[in-house]
Amino acid sequence: MLNLTNLVFLPLVGALLVAATPSKAVGLQRGLTLLVTLVTAWIGLALCLDFDGSTAAVQFAESARWFTLPGQIDVHYRLGMDGISVLLVGLTALLGPIVVLSTWGHIHQRVKEFMVWLLVMQTGMLGTFLSLDLVLFYFFWEVSLVPLYFILGIWGGERRLYATIKFFLYTLAGSFVMLIGVIWLIWTAGTTDVMRLMDVAGRLPIDTQTWLFAAFALSFAIKVPVMPFHTWLPDAHTEAPTSGSVILAGVLLKMGTYGLLRFGLSMFPGAAIEAAPWMMALGVIGIVYGALLSMAQTDVKRLIACSSVSHLGYVVVGLFALTQAGLRGSLLQMVNHGLSTGLLFLLVGMLYERRHTRALDQFGGIAAVMPVFALFLVFAVLSSAGLPGLNGFVGEYLILLGTFQASPWLAAIAVTGVIFGAVYLLMATRKMLFGPLVHSENRALTDLGAREIALMVPIVVMCVWIGVQPNAFLSRTDGSLRDVQSRIDRARAVRTASLGEIPVHRLEPEAR
């Protein structure tokens, strides 16, 4: 029962089951979906707990030949978990039932279809994180686009068609370019095994590496999204139904950062070193830019969406700092962002269900009528703003520390994100929760119900857990990230040697 194939394909099986139910049996569909996601979550979390983080070795691996490409290149069905994927798998598994529970409130039409897409999506995302075969990865990577496309397009807001097509085409453009990279890489390396590719690709000539890296990174950058490629995100988030936003922010965007880590840094360390200054610069720009963008928003959902640009800017900066702290922080921050932004979207969605507006100026003072809501919102905001003791801080701190080790000046700019983050988040909180109850509609708002509280509690618990005991999570990534680091260090040594310089020992902390 506890294996990766079950984990990945159980939702798909569930989707088929749900599809087979009579369309009027809404309760059955919801219950079935919840059950399936709960079982998935159980499998996923159990595997994550079993995972041994001290080594870089792939665990729970499964492999079977799938088909053969020209040139006798065997494509395998190859799943496995390592330190890079473990946290994200856990996050995806955890968010599954939460998202399903959240749909009670806002999905009333075409419930069956929705549940089917939700489950398909779950398979797509888990598959993306767990594939250790490049073709399989690409497979899941693109497949996971489709469900969200439908979720956005059918259950979205007014401008959903614009948003959904924009989202789909934009990300697809990146994916297609990556496909060329995938083809090239597989042909050059003669294998599709990600673990072997990591060894082979790193030895390619630096020019080839750079081009391949560019092809991969572009796709991931769009998905993340890194600053100039971000404009699909606010639209998609604003129009998506709550559950769609949660998945999008919680997991889907992580596919981009995950890709950058696994296929950008680990696979092409040489190119990553070359690209690091640019990527870091983009990340830093994204931090500040996203924050400023958020400050100017009047739609609260859009504001959170823009804040994602800022938060994921951190992740990008941390990744390309190419330091242990940065890598760890980024990986943790991916999870953090999924939790806290997911929580924010859930909350905003709950408010929307009651009030049918997201305009900030339509609220004010609702803390008085919705104290529990206010509690959760403030918690989510603090988690998002990186309050020490909660999850956001650990990630941000590690990222900034790693960035500082790589480039103090960039860290100095990036750290302004800490300030701006507080500004826009608190501004939104202020406008929603505090002040007098100006709008009479808001007086009639009811506070959160038991279901709504219950579905948020796991996220809250995780936020606190990560904040208080991050080592429980970081230790699971330890082996893999040290492996990545060693690849980077080797590439750096090669680069230094090729530049004809004697390696200079910088003032840099050493591993204890």
Next chain:
Amino acid sequence: MADALFYVMAIGAVLASLGVVLAKNPMQCVLSLLASFFALATIYLLCGFQFLAAAQILVYAGAILVLFLFVIMLLNLGNPGTEDPTDVRMFSRANAGIMVVVAAALLFVTALAARRAGHLPIGREMPEEGLDPIPGLASEMFGRYLLPFEAISVLLLATAVAVLVLAKRDRRPGNSAPLPGDGP
């Protein structure tokens, strides 16, 4: 003598073909085409292709052109004054020039190819039986090219069916306009 006749016939073929392109009345076109076919048949003969010359006359002039004539008569297009006005004004069309240029380009390219191929000397006497001996053709047709031969026979059958479908008069009134030749 034969050479001179070839050039005369060549010029004749060209002129007759131009006649097809330029004549206003379809009937004149058919007649020009006929002339062109005859000129070509002569050339075939001059080159030593007796069988082909005969086939040219029989099939082309004898069958195909008659078909054309028949249709022109059927549709009453042969009478003076029934010319398609757009067709008559063909040279006044703005892009006629481009069309001619394109045709000229095709000519240029083919001629260039022939030119670049250089002088192709005749190194052998013409054989007695000509260049298309019937036994040889037959053995090609029924040996090597038997398959296309079969195919084309099937195709002929299908063509008959196709023509039948396309040209068959619709029994039900009002479904399609009558041809000028259709009875009352």
Next chain:
Amino acid sequence: MLQQAPLIPAGGAAYDWLWLIPALPLAASLVAGILHFLTLRSRGEWKRKPGAHGHDAHGGGGHAADHQYSESEQLPGAVRVADHDAGHGHAKVPAGIGALGAWVAALSMYAAFALSVKAFLILRDLPAAGRVLRSSTYAWIDTGTFPIDIAMHLDPLSSVMTLVVTGIGALIFTYAAGYMKGDPGYAKFFSYLALFGFAMLMLVLSSSLIGLFIGWEGVGLCSYLLIGFWYEKGWPADAGQKAFVMNRIGDASFLLGSFLLAQLYGSLDMAAINAGVPGSISSHATELFVAGLLLFGGACGKSAQIPLFTWLPDAMAGPTPVSALIHAATMVTAGIYLVVRLNPLFAASPMLLAIIGIVAALTAFVAGSTALVQRDIKKVLAYSTVSQLGFMFLGLASGAWAAAIFHLVTHAFFKALLFLGAGSVIHGMSDEQDMHKMGGLRRHMPVTFVTFLAGAAALSGLPLLSGFFSKDEILAHTFGNGQAGSPLYFALWGVGILTAAMTAFYTWRMVALTFYGKERFDPAKVHVHESPPVMTVPLMVLAVLAVGGGVLGLPVVFALPHLLGEWLEPVTASGTAILQSAHGAHEISHMTEWLLLGLGALIALVFAHRGFHRYRDGIASDVRAVETRPRTTAFLMDAWTVDTKYTSFIVGPIKLLAFVIAVVVDAFAIDGLVNGVAAATRGTGSRVRRMADGSIATYGLWMGAVTAVMAFLFLWKS
């Protein structure tokens, strides 16, 4: 990384009970929070049926307050403050089960105090060199290159801090139990307050710089929550937000500093850093300077120094006990604690100390001058606090670590006392804070009056009271530094004296306006009353401390032991040693010290007298000042217009930038490009489709033309 064996004292499970000191308030906070929601539930606010417009305590209170606010709008200067505490006076509701919240919180604080005392006693019995209690270590974050571990680290310095925090905290909790009675968020308030207790204790007890940062940001959070406690009115929430953001600016700086230190020493354990500094002064002077400066930036935010001081006056929007505890006694002194905690680092760079000195003196002077003209009693105290914090930093700048802590302690006593007294006044005046509308209160509120007098005397530095000794010790050290060859310090000393004069003046102006003269309110409408014992008893305790606190640090010339200085010696020795090795040992002569003491006493007395006499008969002086020097008064009233300038030169442009980015850069340029590509694609599509015009001739022509071109290309290169 600088390599030497870090002198981190070994911790052990034997002292794991130290964790209890912060943990108790945390637990209390959770309990109180739960109590709050239970209260809400029993009141039926949570879980209402949709559409039911029942009585709504929160909302109702908010509206009433809002109304009042708009009425008082015509009053310039005092506007924002006029009804600070208005919210709680209206729509009083029974706290129900939430009433337990106060006692849970207070008990936790008393327990923590008891533990602190226990720790102090244990510490006292240890030999001076080994006076450290350290709990076992909690491995918090593994950064991959070095671990960030947290242990509870109790040395003389943190012992002093825990005693102050828990002691004064317990008193204020008690006081607040009375003060907040009837507020709809009663239990919530104590939940926040207890959370603050946790954060502050974490701050002072943590062994690691980042553990300290947990508390550092935690107190910021609590400050945010408590300032905005009466959020229905809107502007308290704004003030809270402002406080949080300005603190964050400092925090960002703090973070950068911590990165640099981690880079230098490969550890964030403060003991390790302190141990490492002496060895790296010569080799990494610049780094140390930058790291110190960055940390000082953090301290500026927390301790409200220029340029980040403007949040503190606004923070008076919170309930008065909050102002007393957080914005006077404890949180704002975190910056001082940080500097003393890392005294070798700061001592390592004379330039840094000079910068701190200048900033401190400037802050002290600006805030002091602003306090001269304020009408809101809490604003006077707020600016006074800023000014006194400046004094403490001035002491730090002179290397007088113990003196700064001494002033911190005495200031905690008397300023908490003054705030609580002011709260009592406000409470008794039914939420009036404008001193121009008070007067003659000594008859109505005798206990408050007497205790307030004690606090005022201490603050103004009247001889032999606690403030007198601590302030004069700082000034003496500053003067001594000047004598030691840094002329800058003479100037700083001058500013200090000036500020001391202003302090005496505005303190006694406040006393006079509040308690003397005629009643400038309608006694028929305002039922003035003395506060209940639960509030007055803490006042008395604090009054005793404020009067007698001076014994902790008597001047050398008294030939009595400087208790605090000796107690802190193990902590400050390293920094002092660094300073001495730079300048050589320097002691000011007894003669000079007597002179300075005398001068301090004289100035305090003279200006206290002037301030008292000018205002004891009413507000005529103020009215005259506004009439004769309107611009100066307005300038001072607005705290040298610093905040206004921030709004127009920093906040405004950033908002504009955000708008420009959202509208011009993002929507127009970047998204425009994306949509433009899409539109261009469609446009091209429309043009391309025109190729298929339905005409066979056109189609044939294309075919023929391209065939010719292809043939030509094939032939071309042959």
Next chain:
Amino acid sequence: MNVPSEHLLVLAAILFSIGAAGFFLRRNVIVVLMCVEIMLNAANLSFLAASRMHALKAGATGPSLEGPTFAIFVIVVAAIEAAVGLALVIALYRNRQTVSLDALTDLKD
């Protein structure tokens, strides 16, 4: 006859181009069909010219019969095309009482 084969090829090219020109220029479907016939004839001529060229070049062992065979097929195909084409013309005429290609622009973008 001693005419060089490339002259035959050029003649074929000229005829082909004339046919193509007619194809582009004429609107009357029947005439266009005739132009196509000219082009087919040109192709036939090329086949024969090529066959002659290969058969008469030095060292050739016998006639090159693929050309003439192809030519025969072309003649048949020409007949088939003419038949189908003219049937289409009749159908078209029934439909719209015209044989002008310019009338065939119902279907377009």
Next chain:
Amino acid sequence: MNQAIVDRILSAQTLLATGPFLALALGVLLLVLVETIPFLDRLRPVVFLASLAAAAWAATRTMTGPALWVFEDTYVANSTTSWWSVLFVASTLIAWIFGKRYYREEARFQGEHDILLLTAASGLVLMAGARDLLVFFVGLETLSVPLYALCAFRRARRDSVEAGMKYFVLGAFAAAIFLMGAALMYAGTGTLTLSTMQARGELLESPLALAGAALLLASLFFKISVFPFHLWVPDVYQGAPSPVTTFMAIGTKAGAFAFLLPMALLLPTRSAGLIAAIALLTIAVGNLAALVQTDLKRLLAYSGIAHAGTMLLAIAGDLNGDPQTGAASQAILFYMAAYTFTAGGAFGLVTMLEAQTGRPVTIESIRGLQWRRPGVAAALALFMLSLGGIPATGGFLGKYLVFSVAVRAEMVPAAVIGILLSVVALGYYLRVVVAMFMQPEVEGRPVPSESRVLPAAMALVCAAMVLVLGVLPGWFLENVR
């Protein structure tokens, strides 16, 4: 008759090699017979299907084992051509089944329709196996001539006749170009057989042969409909009866590619650039023009053009030197297989809807289709995603294989441009999906909600094939070499 010739022809090997063609040709004859004898016309579907089945069976016999070269190397039966034949049979079947009950006035000509369709199919088989210009030409005509008639099959309708006429006139022109090209090739190399031409490699560089190759290529471009030889496609597809359109979309293209692959070996290497340019232009033009279409058949026509361009890229790659020999052929075959089921299914469903409503199917008219016909909408959506090349569908792997040819041949920039242009394609595929799933139902004249069994089954088969090719391509990839 010469006994030697008879022996040579009627050998078992010859029969084996030409089996699929013979089966179809025989089917045609039988159909004619059945049609003329009054009481036998009920057997028509039986004969038709039996003929297809026989052809498919015959094709499977040569799928493995060595290539059979017959008729002096003018015709070949090998694994690839056998697969092509199977595909052609599938295409014919798809077109035929979806065309059931499509015709109304012309229903009495169903017999003729089937004869013509089967003839065209036999032409396709001949084209795929042809390794000689003559054989190919005859195959081409055997395909085209029936199609001319089929396009105009609804002869009472203006658009149908117009489509037939357009296709015919331009087809005849293309045939003339082909012939001229073949003649010049022949003049240049002295032979019509591809293998002999290849053996005389140096002659392929002669100017006459080059000019001929260009003309040949141009006429093949007409058949596979790449820029700018594609202009007839939308008009004809729109005007022709939908079953015929279905057949043309998936059949004609496949046949032309089947010959283009061996034919491309004769082209000079330097033409790779030109072909790649044409391929990219085709992808661009097809996708861009499709973006602004509203008629579904027209939209799919342009989409088909873009797909042809994509496949042409593989040929360009092959010419440029794909180190993996045979991969281009495999890629195109796979791509075409996926395309056959995808586009076949899509066109087929359009045919079905058109037959049910009697109106052209437009994006407007299928709005909200999922309410009334969820199955149809789902299948159509799947086909759209496959056409767009989204994984888990055959379209993705086809795209993967084709672009890998280009990448291996070091045409990475071309591949990148091509793939970016195919992003545009999703723009209109998604529009179809959007209309069906995300927009409210159109007012009035709704699509009838009852389904027809045979087309529905066929659509299911197509959808299943699309998924199988996308998810479990292993068997297919290993058996197609």
